[in-house]
């Protein structure tokens with residue numbers, strides 16, 4: 332088309348695409364007297380996987396929750412492309428575009444796997460029963476649960492429940508997926524089936540922010556690892572450098588401590 336013409340001004344569409352998809356600018360959050368996020372800034376490109384690591388209480392979950400407005404920031408701004416997450420936008424709109432998967436698998440016990448996925452599609456997206464059902468079944472198949480659509484949570488393993496949670500978030504067709512220790516409550520075997528689904532999402536080019544202690548996943552899948560401590564990003568870099576040659580003493584100590592777990 333016109334890209335080859337030297338006189339054509341820069342295409343705003345193309346220019347826009349080179350910008351980070353998620354921009355976190357100086358986010359501060361306190362609970363009472365405790366500053367939990369001390370002015371966190373982070374830019375994440377489309378298709379990248381940001382893994383957040385750090386000691387318990389360092390603010391990882393709070394940061395994720397700010398990203399989809401489960402928690403309101405005190406100051407600072409967060410953007411998803413042109414959409415200001417911290418602005419006036421309806422939080423439901425944001426949560427469709429930024430899906431989240433939690434450690435504690437919060438499915439409705441009285442609904443089947445399929446119904447857990449169709450609920451949001453009908454209530455938030457306004458889909459008909461038939462449309463929602465088709466969509467839910469496709470997403471359940473995507474996470475390897477085509478044959479469990481009619482099962483209730485009590486009939487599913489922890490790993491299967493977590494995969495229903497992922498299908499539920501994916502059904503909204505989000506731009507970004509947030510994962511907060513999605514395998515921490517699971518036995519290793521069940522963790523692996525969840526991690527396999529997450530790796531597939533990475534391969535499909537999903538933009539992801541992942542809090543995890545699964546260091547093999549982090550090393551293999553992360554574009555960048557951020558090490559948080561006391562509400563600050565102490566160090567950030569590509570996984571190999573963060574693991575093998577961290578600059579900061581605290582990062583070094585952290586990776587050494589988890590290696591000996």
Ligand SMILES: Nc1ncnc2c1ncn2[C@@H]1O[C@H](COP(=O)(O)OP(=O)(O)O)[C@@H](O)[C@H]1O
Nearest residue numbers: 362365367385386387388389390391392393394
């Ligand atoms: N809703 C809340 N009310 C009060 N304090 C909170 C709340 N959520 C988190 N905190 C505190 O904020 C700090 C950071 O917590 P969190 O973001 O959960 O850390 P992490 O996920 O890294 O373990 C902790 O000291 C925690 O006790």
Ligand SMILES: [Mg+2]
Nearest residue numbers: 391392393511
């Ligand atoms: Mg946490």
